[in-house]
Amino acid sequence: MGEFTAAKLATLPSFINYCHGTDRADAAYWERYLQEHPAKAPMIAEARELVNIGSWMVRGEKEKSAALDRLDAYLAAPVVARSRRRYLPYVAAAASVAVLIAAAIFLTRPKHAPIAPVIETAAQNARKNLLLPDSSVVLLEHGTLVELENDYGNHRRLVRLEGTAYFKVVQDPRKPFSVLAGEYLITALGTSFRVSIRPDSLQVLLEEGKVKVEYVAGKKPELIAVLGPSDRLDLRPGATAAPQRGTFRAAELHTWKAEEIVFDNTPLTEAVRQLEAVYNIRIALQDFDPKKETFSGRFRNDRLTEVLEVLCFTLNKRYEINEDSTEIIIH
Amino acid sequence: MGKQTDQQTKVLSLHMFDERHIWARFCEGEKAAFRELYDHFYTRMFVWGCKWLKGEEAFVRDTLHDFFIYLWERRTRLSQPAHLSAYLLTSFKRRLTDGWEKELQSSGLDNLADQSESDMTEAETFSAQFALVQAALANLSPAQREVIEMRYLAGMSPEQIAAHKNTSLRTVYNLMHRGITQLRRQVGSQHLFFL
Numbered sequence: 001m002g003e004f005t006a007a008k009l010a011t012l013p014s015f016i017n018y019c020h021g022t023d024r025a026d027a028a029y030w031e032r033y034l035q036e037h038p039a040k041a042p043m044i045a046e047a048r049e050l051v052n053i054g055s056w057m058v059r060g061e062k063e064k065s066a067a068l069d070r071l072d073a074y075l076a077a078p079v080v081a082r083s084r085r086r087y088l089p090y091v092a093a094a095a096s097v098a099v100l101i102a103a104a105i106f107l108t109r110p111k112h113a114p115i116a117p118v119i120e121t122a123a124q125n126a127r128k129n130l131l132l133p134d135s136s137v138v139l140l141e142h143g144t145l146v147e148l149e150n151d152y153g154n155h156r157r158l159v160r161l162e163g164t165a166y167f168k169v170v171q172d173p174r175k176p177f178s179v180l181a182g183e184y185l186i187t188a189l190g191t192s193f194r195v196s197i198r199p200d201s202l203q204v205l206l207e208e209g210k211v212k213v214e215y216v217a218g219k220k221p222e223l224i225a226v227l228g229p230s231d232r233l234d235l236r237p238g239a240t241a242a243p244q245r246g247t248f249r250a251a252e253l254h255t256w257k258a259e260e261i262v263f264d265n266t267p268l269t270e271a272v273r274q275l276e277a278v279y280n281i282r283i284a285l286q287d288f289d290p291k292k293e294t295f296s297g298r299f300r301n302d303r304l305t306e307v308l309e310v311l312c313f314t315l316n317k318r319y320e321i322n323e324d325s326t327e328i329i330i331h
Numbered sequence: 332m333g334k335q336t337d338q339q340t341k342v343l344s345l346h347m348f349d350e351r352h353i354w355a356r357f358c359e360g361e362k363a364a365f366r367e368l369y370d371h372f373y374t375r376m377f378v379w380g381c382k383w384l385k386g387e388e389a390f391v392r393d394t395l396h397d398f399f400i401y402l403w404e405r406r407t408r409l410s411q412p413a414h415l416s417a418y419l420l421t422s423f424k425r426r427l428t429d430g431w432e433k434e435l436q437s438s439g440l441d442n443l444a445d446q447s448e449s450d451m452t453e454a455e456t457f458s459a460q461f462a463l464v465q466a467a468l469a470n471l472s473p474a475q476r477e478v479i480e481m482r483y484l485a486g487m488s489p490e491q492i493a494a495h496k497n498t499s500l501r502t503v504y505n506l507m508h509r510g511i512t513q514l515r516r517q518v519g520s521q522h523l524f525f526l
Contacts, residue, residue, distance in 0.1 A: 007463060007518035011511055013483065022486035051483075053378055053464045056388075058480050060377035063392065064370070070396060071369055075362050265410075296410035310408045316421050316450060 006046035010054070019051040121146050127260040129274045132157075136177065137277040139166040139257060141196075164196040166257060168277040169209075182237060183217035184224070192277065193227075194253060202235040205248050207280075215240045254280075261299040261307070268293040268315070272330075275311075279304045286331040288317070304328075350415040358406045369399050372419060375461055379420050380427050382457065387431070394427050401426075417454040424450075467517040475510035482507055 009015050017023035018030040034044055121130055122145045130138040130146065133153050138146060144163025152158065157169075157177040169177045169188045178187040181197035191209025196202070204213060206227045213233060214221040218240075225233055225242045232248040257278045263271050268290040272283045281304065293315060299307050308319045312330060319330045353371075356364035373395070380391035402409065412418035468476060481487045481495065482503075489507070493500045 005518070007467075008515060010464075011467075011514040011518060013507075013511065016483040017486075020483075020486045049382075050460060050464055052382065052385075053460055054468065054483075056378040056381040057374055057461070057464060057468065059381075059388065060374035063377070064373050067373055067392065067396065068366065068370060071366065071399070074396075074400060075365070294410075297408040299408065310405055313405075313422055314410055314412070316418065316425075318425075 004043070006043045006050060009043065009047035010050035015047065016051055019048050020055075120148075126262055129261070129263075129266075129270075131270045131273055132159075134170050134172065134175075135273065136170045137168040137273050139274070139277065141165065161195055161197055163198075164194070166192070166194040166253075166277070168192040180216075183215060184235065185214045185216045185221065187212050187214070194256070200237065202233075202237070204233045205253055206231050207250070207253060255301070258299070258301055261297075261302075263295050263297050265294045265296050267291070268295055271295045271311075275304075275307065279307075281325070282327045284327060284329050286329055288315075288331070351411065354411060354415055357403075358409055360406060365399075365403055372416070375416070375458070376419065376423055378461060379454075379457055380423065383424055383427060384431055390431065391427065394430055395423065398423050398426055414451070416458060417451050420454040420457065421450040463518065467514050470517050471510050471513055475506050475513060478503055478506040479510040479514070 014023070014026040015030060017026040021027055030044075034041060121128065121140065122143070125142060127142065128140040128144075130140065132138060132148070134157060136157070138159075140146060141164035144161070144165050146162075146165060147160040149156075149158040149160075153175065155175060157172075157175050158180060159178075160180040162181075165179075167177075167179065167188065169191055171191075176187050178185050179195050181195055181202055184197075184202055186193070186195055186204055188209065188211045191206065191211055193204060193206040193209075193211055195204050204211065204227065206229060208229055210226065210228060212226045213224045213235075215224055216222075217238075222240055224235070224240065225245060227233055227245070230247045230250065232246045234246070261274070261278060263274075266274075268285075272285065272290065275281075276283050295311060295314060297307075297310055297314070299310075308328065308330075311317075312319050315330070317330050319328055321328050353364050353368055357368050376395055376398075377388075377391060380395060381388055384391055468479075471479060477496075478492060481492045482489065487495070489500055489503045493503045496503070
């Protein structure tokens with residue numbers, strides 16, 4: 001036999017016959033050979049694989065033109081408009097914030113709570129997501145500006161907001177998290193909420209936890225309201241008394257959050273945090289190092305499963321949702 | 332001879348195929364790029380699919396079509412993978428095996444949920460094998476290739492081939508012999524396998 005390589009073996013007519021079972025004598029010969037040389041089994045397997053690849057390749061080549069015709073037929077067919085979810089009127093209102101933002105710059109900055117920003121982030125013509133140093137997540141609506149206080153996270157966490165943003169705050173009782181919006185200070189207690197500040201109004205929607213809202217333009221802060229889950233507060237600028245307090249439906253906030261999610265080479269850890277915030281779910285990553293991965297993608301009003309599918313497809317992973325739909329495992 | 336040069340050019344151009352560029356155009360929604368991508372990867376992915384689902388060629392063919400449509404419909408959300416071919420192969424395999432399980436209405440099959448490390452190695456090994464066979468076949472003259480295909484890949488006897496091609500048995504043997512010699516020369520020049 002001499003020294004055969006698998007590739008050489010795969011060109012032997014008798015071996016090819018053995019693979020296809022087209023010649024009994026050849027098949028018997030190679031079966032015996034295999035019994036007598038068990039150490040050659042891997043090479044035989046490799047050679048068989050090459051023969052198989054050759055057969056399928058020929059078949060694939062022959063079928064290719066028909067497959068391309070089928071693809072052309074698909075491409076020629078009229079595109080069926082996918083049903084888009086209707087924007088809720090509420091969301092339309094949130095979108096109109098972008099138009100009013102320019103005027104928000106004229107809001108008076110309270111003298112008593114100066115903020116020396118270290119980071120300024122503005123979402124220009126698309127939504128933007130931020131991961132703050134303490135792992136809190138911020139989703140910025142178009143045209144929104146957020147400033148982080150110089151020593152954010154030292155003994156307090158203070159950000160200043162112009163526009164509309166959603167915050168999912170990591171709990172840290174020793175370092176209160178506050179948003180300065182115009183003349184009002186919203187302080188969170190381990191929570192997630194959305195604040196919208198415009199020249200003519202301030203709106204706070206609270207999803208989880210508790211926040212207190214204070215008027216801070218005067219000599220000392222005046223408490224206006226303490227909000228609980230699903231509470232909604234609308235203030236006119238300068239108001240110092242608790243106005244009517246309403247509630248909002250979780251679905252509305254959900255819709256707003258999922259309206260537009262953009263990842264652009266976002267580190268995977270960050271992308272996962274953001275998805276957790278948007279979809280109110282825990283996501284665990286198993287058996288791989290997320291630090292090495294980045295993710296790019298755009299989603300508009302997509303369901304979580306759709307987003308996960310694209311994410312897993314890109315990462316070449318799978319996901320599972322646990323029984324009570326509170327946690328997702330990507331592995 | 333001209334044909335042979337053509338085929339060599341074809342093999343060369345396989346390496347010249349600009350994956351990143353074509354993928355970017357695909358993601359931008361260019362139909363021509365979609366067609367090109369499909370054309371370029373069709374055979375390799377078909378073979379790869381057959382490797383995992385032996386004897387289910389029709390299912391592999393349909394799934395491959397659906398898989399590319401799936402990519403196309405999600406093109407705006409796809410990012411640039413580091414290794415396009417490994418990415419396509421491993422994702423396709425996953426879809427294929429999942430789809431086949433559903434087809435069988437059972438989870439009797441291994442669901443092959445490997446880590447990506449071994450997925451990658453698997454895809455790379457396959458790509459090397461595929462390239463070897465492709466190069467070996469590409470260097471045959473069309474007449475040699477036809478006979479080799481009939482004889483060894485379709486399992487026809489030399490007599491059947493002679494009848495089919497309406498030629499003498501001698502011509503068939505000559506073509507076969509030259510074809511095999513050519514194949515051997517080709518695979519002998521490649522040192523991909525040290526088994």
